[in-house]
Amino acid sequence: MNETFVLELLGELPSTLREQVANFMAFADEAAEAIYESLGLEPSVQTLNDFVALAGIWRLWRMIDAPFQLAQAAVRLLNTTSAREFELGASLYSAQSEPVRILSSLRSGLEAALVQAELSSIPGQRSLRDVALFAYSVADG
Amino acid sequence: MDDTRIRQSLRQFIRRHRTNFQYLPTIQSQLLELGALVITVEHYRLAGYGVAPTNLIQGRFKVKRSSAGYPWRFSWFTIERGAQRFEVHTNLKVAGAHGDDASYVLDVAVCRPDRVPTARPANAWSRLRNEELITWVEAKKLVVYPMLLAQFIGIVHEVSPRFLAGRLPWGFARDHHFAPTLVTTGHLAAGSRDVCRGFVRRNFRIVVVPDLDVSLAELQHGPAARSPFVDAMVRIAAI
Numbered sequence: 001m002n003e004t005f006v007l008e009l010l011g012e013l014p015s016t017l018r019e020q021v022a023n024f025m026a027f028a029d030e031a032a033e034a035i036y037e038s039l040g041l042e043p044s045v046q047t048l049n050d051f052v053a054l055a056g057i058w059r060l061w062r063m064i065d066a067p068f069q070l071a072q073a074a075v076r077l078l079n080t081t082s083a084r085e086f087e088l089g090a091s092l093y094s095a096q097s098e099p100v101r102i103l104s105s106l107r108s109g110l111e112a113a114l115v116q117a118e119l120s121s122i123p124g125q126r127s128l129r130d131v132a133l134f135a136y137s138v139a140d141g
Numbered sequence: 142m143d144d145t146r147i148r149q150s151l152r153q154f155i156r157r158h159r160t161n162f163q164y165l166p167t168i169q170s171q172l173l174e175l176g177a178l179v180i181t182v183e184h185y186r187l188a189g190y191g192v193a194p195t196n197l198i199q200g201r202f203k204v205k206r207s208s209a210g211y212p213w214r215f216s217w218f219t220i221e222r223g224a225q226r227f228e229v230h231t232n233l234k235v236a237g238a239h240g241d242d243a244s245y246v247l248d249v250a251v252c253r254p255d256r257v258p259t260a261r262p263a264n265a266w267s268r269l270r271n272e273e274l275i276t277w278v279e280a281k282k283l284v285v286y287p288m289l290l291a292q293f294i295g296i297v298h299e300v301s302p303r304f305l306a307g308r309l310p311w312g313f314a315r316d317h318h319f320a321p322t323l324v325t326t327g328h329l330a331a332g333s334r335d336v337c338r339g340f341v342r343r344n345f346r347i348v349v350v351p352d353l354d355v356s357l358a359e360l361q362h363g364p365a366a367r368s369p370f371v372d373a374m375v376r377i378a379a380i
Binding site: 001005009010012013014016017023027030031034050057063064066067070071073074077078080081082083084085086087088089091092093099102103105106109110112113114116117118119128138139 | 142143144146147148149150151152153154155156157158159161162163164165166167168169171172173174175176179180182183186192193194197198200201202203204206216284326328330331352353
């Protein structure tokens with residue numbers, strides 16, 4: 001795997017989302033050396049390529065999981081108060097609202113796809129360092 | 142890793158959810174604004190404050206999303222602990238701290254109670270007096286690069302300079318307020334870690350919360366004993 005592999009894969013996403021992933025992969029590429037050095041590991045070229053590609057997939061996950069977590073936190077807050085829903089312009093946010101349904105569907109869809117792709121550990125990665133360790137364990141470990 | 146398997150499963154997922162993906166950029170922006178409000182209210186709830194939405198409109202909490210509009214046409218949170226009571230507003234216009242005419246619209250503002258009119262006042266109301274502001278949050282959907290930190294420090298300097306030098310306001314720690322905070326959904330870029338450490342060395346009282354979603358997700362695990370604002374600075378210190 002490499003960066004191009006992921007960008008081709010995400011070709012059908014809206015451009016703003018594609019850019020978020022591309023920018024993050026560029027950041028991961030720049031940070032790779034320092035991250036592996038801090039981990040005391042010497043990665044192969046294959047590991048470095050895998051790391052950047054996995055960072056892109058991790059970013060895709062975060063792009064969906066982040067707003068999902070924010071929405072869940074907002075819903076939890078609603079449950080402790082008398083408010084029925086949050087109104088943001090034309091959008092409503094509650095446990096049953098359309099944006100929350102969309103996020104939930106995207107999240108469970110991606111989770112299932114990652115299991116199918118044998119990348120089920122991606123959602124559990126907490127940082128880019130975790131992703132780097134995972135890439136190393138797959139290729140060089 | 143099986144490239145073919147990865148390609149097939151992710152491509153299938155993206156095609157199946159093509160319509161949902163079209164909505165995601167809008168949802169991301171809306172939830173950043175809401176997330177900043179939620180994280181603020183959670184901070185006070187964890188500190189033992191009672192939290193009550195105020196000025197609901199048909200049972201809905203109407204979030205003020207920009208500088209436009211009068212605050213009394215939107216909702217806010219009232220927080221109360223013993224004799225202490227404060228309000229949490231979104232996109233509130235506040236006077237600067239240096240006596241000039243400048244006003245600043247803060248994404249989330251914590252202020253003394255009953256200073257923001259709850260209905261159209263007899264005399265025009267344009268902004269909150271700076272002395273009534275307790276603390277505030279700026280939310281950005283950006284990676285935390287040094288330039289973003291510098292911009293944030295600029296706002297602190299204009300709105301709440303006492304957090305960059307001098308004493309904290311009386312009762313600030315007792316009432317469990319947090320310092321002016323920058324929250325982002327982006328990560329902390331490598332160069333920014335040193336900048337944040339530098340802020341600590343220079344005794345700047347500010348908070349930087351990168352990866353806002355992680356902070357909020359952690360609130361649901363176990364006994365959420367610590368404020369997400371405190372947690373964020375602990376995490377940065379550990380990097």
